[in-house]
């Protein structure tokens with residue numbers, strides 16, 4: 001595993017406006033496949049505290065800087081976070097999130113050229129009490145051929161075929 005350069009070296013990444021959403025993270029230099037690009041930093045809080053911080057935003061607002069580490073802990077990159085909090089979601093990403101020893105990293109899963117936006121698949125988990133419009137709330141705007149239309153996982157269920165279903169003669 002390569003490591004992203006730090007210190008006196010030229011920066012590997014920059015944060016700027018993204019066509020996907022708000023700010024995004026872009027490669028400044030070529031990033032070889034397998035590079036450990038950045039750690040996802042932030043304050044570690046309980047799920048209860050994360051809910052308290054972000055639920056008041058309203059059901060139609062999906063924007064948070066939260067990363068679920070496990071059933072006990074959420075990383076809130078809105079507090080003490082770094083550039084990793086601006087990495088957007090894509091359904092055909094060039095990075096993946098990796099949890100190792102209770103730390104979260106973003107690793108390149110293919111070679112990334114300068115100027116490319118870094119992305120990973122958020123795979124946000126569905127919950128039993130999700131409202132019916134949950135996929136609209138978490139709609140993905142990656143626009144790629146294999147975009148599943150949602151940042152949630154598993155993908156939205158295809159609508160049941162219409163037409164003669166249920167008809168009796």
Ligand SMILES: C[S@@+](CC[C@H](N)C(=O)[O-])C[C@H]1O[C@@H](n2cnc3c(N)ncnc32)[C@H](O)[C@@H]1O
Pocket residue numbers: 018020021022023024062063064065066085086087088089090139140141142
């Ligand atoms: C951790 S932030 C990423 C940085 C964000 N662009 C910003 O400027 O703060 C995650 C939020 O960005 C938005 N986002 C990220 N990827 C997206 C995508 N592919 N389509 C639509 N919204 C996206 C969603 O609102 C998501 O909750």
Ligand SMILES: [Zn+2]
Pocket residue numbers: 090091092140141142143144146147148149150
């Ligand atoms: Zn998509």
